[in-house]
Amino acid sequence: MEFLQDPFMQRALLAAVLVGITAPAVGIHLVQRRQALMGDGVGHVAMTGVGLGFLLSTNPVWMATAVAVVGAVVMELIRAYGRTRGDIALAMLFYGGMAGGVMLINLSPTGSNANLNSYLFGSLSTVSDEDIVTICVLAAFVLLVTVGLRRQLFAISQDEEFARVTGLPVRALNLLIAVTAAVTVTVAMRVVGLLLVSALMVVPVAAAQQVSRSFLVTFVLSVVLGVAVTMAGTVTSYYRDVPPGATIVLLAIGAFVLLTALAAPMARRRARAVEVPRERCDVAVPGVRGPSDDVKV
Template sequence: MSDLLALDFMRQALVAAVLVGLAAPLVGTFLVQRRMSLIGDGIGHVALAGVAVGILTGSMPVLTALLAAVAAAIGVELIRAAGRTSGDIALAVMFYGGIALGVVLISKSSATSPANLTGYLFGAILTTSRTDIVVFAVLAVVVVATTWLLRHRFFAVANDEEYARAAGMPVRGYNIALSVLTAVTVVVSMRVVGLLLITALMIIPNASAQIVSRSFRSSMLWASLIGVLSSVGGVVVSFYAETPSGGTIVVLAIAAFLVISVIGAAVGRARRAAHERAERHEHEHGPACGHPAIAHEDHVDYLHDGHRHAPHHDHYDEHDGHGAHDEGAHDEQDDQRAEEVSR
């Protein structure tokens, strides 16, 4: 690991990986809620055209890609809000027209090559310059700060758009803001993961986070943590294995999802089995049973074999303090906060 950190370009690559791993899952949280998980792919297609314009004009491809991606994001939201039956066709024309135009324009440039095109499509983190890092850092800070500050408003709009509109919230404004944040995230990620793979880093860590989290807030934190670990781990593995960084990062994110899914299923089965055993036990609890009594809302739980048992009709319910009751309480708090914000 010391040999990796001794290289200047690898230190830059790791910084870029942290920025992308933190920002992409945060934005992806709300895309999943709105069932727009694949929108990043479409914006990435248009961003490629922006990259091509930057290469042909000799300007910074990052900035021209940003302009193209933001314009596409706003166009997507306006088309979606119009609700016309031809909206899907318009989006398809925009997205596939963008990637086609990008490929054609890049082929006409003498300053690039097929390898460079592959770098933009699938990531080439080792070619990230110091200037790119500065631009990415500024954009990533804007994405993370804005998403975190507006998370309750984004949650309210994504959770029930009609209610948010009836409550007087500027729904279209928040939707456009989220679309723009998605576009910025795509551009930040294009040299790390690639324009065709960025959606995976937005969505897969969120899928993993939903398995282990108990509230919307914790889901965002877990998604960002998994995203950072996948990004940094992918860069390290790609350095030693000599594999493309983007593909390696996504493979690690998928591997993490599979491991978390298996562990989550096993834990769920163990909890259900423990719950069934707790309800079947024949011991009668009461003031003189010898087990500690713990006040729990409007009743009393008895601590027995590491579990809190509460009499319920002809059986006992298990209250371990970390189950569905607490999860529902956390989610209810998030919903209440979102409702308060919408007012």
């Protein structure tokens, strides 16, 4: 395969696989908690971290991780204590985070519009060896949390009150989900881009839910879909010279449409299979008038 001979494509494919695994692994909990847009808010906040990285001449990925974690924790605390509406807090993260990032990148001596676009929409050629090390470390953390604490995270995603009654540390686990989502955003931003990373956390999960009713099957299928679309999008971007983030998201949406179309006839067949024929229930019982009996006055 020609594209595997280029070192930057080897790095890009490795990053794509890690993103395809981690994004749906966290996204399934956000979807269950009806916080599908959380990744978008955190992504905008991470932009401020990228700007700080350029301004302070440090690694933008690590700085973005630190700022995104702080933003996610603040948003979760606001949601938990209810001091303001969740949508207002999310809007503040959207606008303040993005504006701060753009301003800081323009103020930094090494920042440019090319740097900005590579973080907003993803870029294959800019994934360095240092980025790969960072992405691997962050992805390992995400997988450790989502797989190691899968039962606890499932419990609080389904019913926080029940989880609290059973003795689970609900507040700590909620903060852990927020932190893990923030880390996932920074893992994915070099491949998908900060503006599109939320789609990769949500769309594969939504697609898997069309054909599965089990949480475990949905988890596995969404990860498989995530890896498939990120790798396909990365290879397509290499050959067609198109933005990798947009290509990956469009492929994920295509998978959602396809599985939705396949799920409709499957649902109809299941409904017919469990439907009890009317004639089987129409049993004559002495003294009991059935629905087809004539009523005479």
